[in-house]
Amino acid sequence: MPELPEVETTLRGIEPHLVGRALSQIDIRQPKLRWLITPELAPDMTGQVITHLSRRGKYIGVHTANGTLIVHLGMSGSLYFVPEETPPLFHDHVDFRFADNQPWLRYTDPRRFGAILWTKDNWLDHELIKHLGPEPLSDDFNVELLYSRAKGRKVPIKTFIMDSKIVVGVGNIYANEALFKAGIKPSRMAGNISKARLAVLVECIKMVLDAAIKQGGTTLKDFVGGDGKPGYFKQELSVYGRAGKPCIACGKVLKEIRQAQRSTVYCTFCQT
DNA sequence: CAAGACTCCTGTCAGC
DNA sequence: TGCTGACAGGAGTCTT
Structure with missing residues (x-):
């Protein structure tokens, strides 16, 4: 399930192999994704040269002089290279083919x-x-921002930091991990947390995402490997997926609740 | 405006 | 062993 670090790793992995190449054909076998693939995509992008890639939140932009391809990996999507003429499997929805064969x-x-x-x-x-809100690893995401946006808000802090209008790129896994690291109870009202604690939270979010991106960097080569599988990180997760198991800090059993249809795991002792 | 529910989709896994 | 059903999850959209 791609979170921001996976998206960043994907971008870094594919960009060097895309820039300067001209599209020759785009095969769309399944246009129905989250939304219908823009019908103008193939006619408008074919023949275009890719100039560069960029990322905003979990969206990847593939830029050409004629427009930009916007890709979101959802939770099971991946982008990778395959040798030309590789037959598609059932879930291989789109191929971008190039003039250089x-x-x-x-x-x-x-x-x-x-x-x-x-x-x-x-x-x-x-x-x-x-x-979209600021990038979590940029200076635009800071205590002042979070504190002012949290003021008066009654949503649980976990739901709050997962809101892409507040800050982008904090998915369920990293929201759980960051709150554990910050010692903040996920259900605590966003507007009821001191500025000092929010400052800690900001740093924890940055740390967790930064660490994940660094780990992702070690699997970059897999993206262009023959198997086409985008190797996921071997994250050591403190709370996510560990409900019922002992807290790594205090040994107490980790509790699981549901917030906004998402699973939340936390330590009732360490997080207040 | 804010908060929470609902929705898309299919692989995975628990339970029978 | 095979089948059924619940569940996960990003994030936009709808409802209250």
Whole structure:
């Protein structure tokens, strides 16, 4: 399930192999993802040269002079290279083929929660992108921001930091981990947390994401390997997926609750 | 506006 | 062993 570190790793892995190449053909076998793939994608992007890639939240932008391909991996999507003419499997929904007859870029997504869109405008002005909060690893995401946005809010802090309008890229796993590291109870009201504690939380979110990205870097080569599998991280998770097991800090049994249809695991002793 | 429920989809796994 | 059903999960959208 790609979270921001996985998306960043994907981008770093594929960008060097895409820039400067011209699209020759785009095969769309399954246009129904989260949304219908933009019908203009193939006619508008074919023949275009890829100039660079960028990321905003979990959205990847693949830029050309004629427009930008917007890709979201959802929770089961992946982008990777396959040797030309590799027959597609059932969940291989899109192939991007190039004029140089070198490996194709393939999009696979079993659960189809991902998205592939196309815009001729500045992609940062796209409806899905322009309302997003700051990047978690940038200086724009800081205590002042979080504190002012949390003021008066009654939502649980976990739901709050997973809101992409507040800050992007904090998925369920890392929200759980960051709150554990910060010692904050996930159900605590966002507006009822001191500035000092929010400052700790900001640092913990940055630390958790940064560490995950660094680990992702070690598997970069897998992205362009022959198997086409995007090797996931061997994260050591403190709480996520460990409900019922002992807290690594105090030994007490970790508790699981549900918040906003998401599983939350925390330590009732360490997190207050 | 804020908060919470609902929705898409399919692989995985528990239970029978 | 095989089948059924619950569940997970990003994030936009709908409902209250």
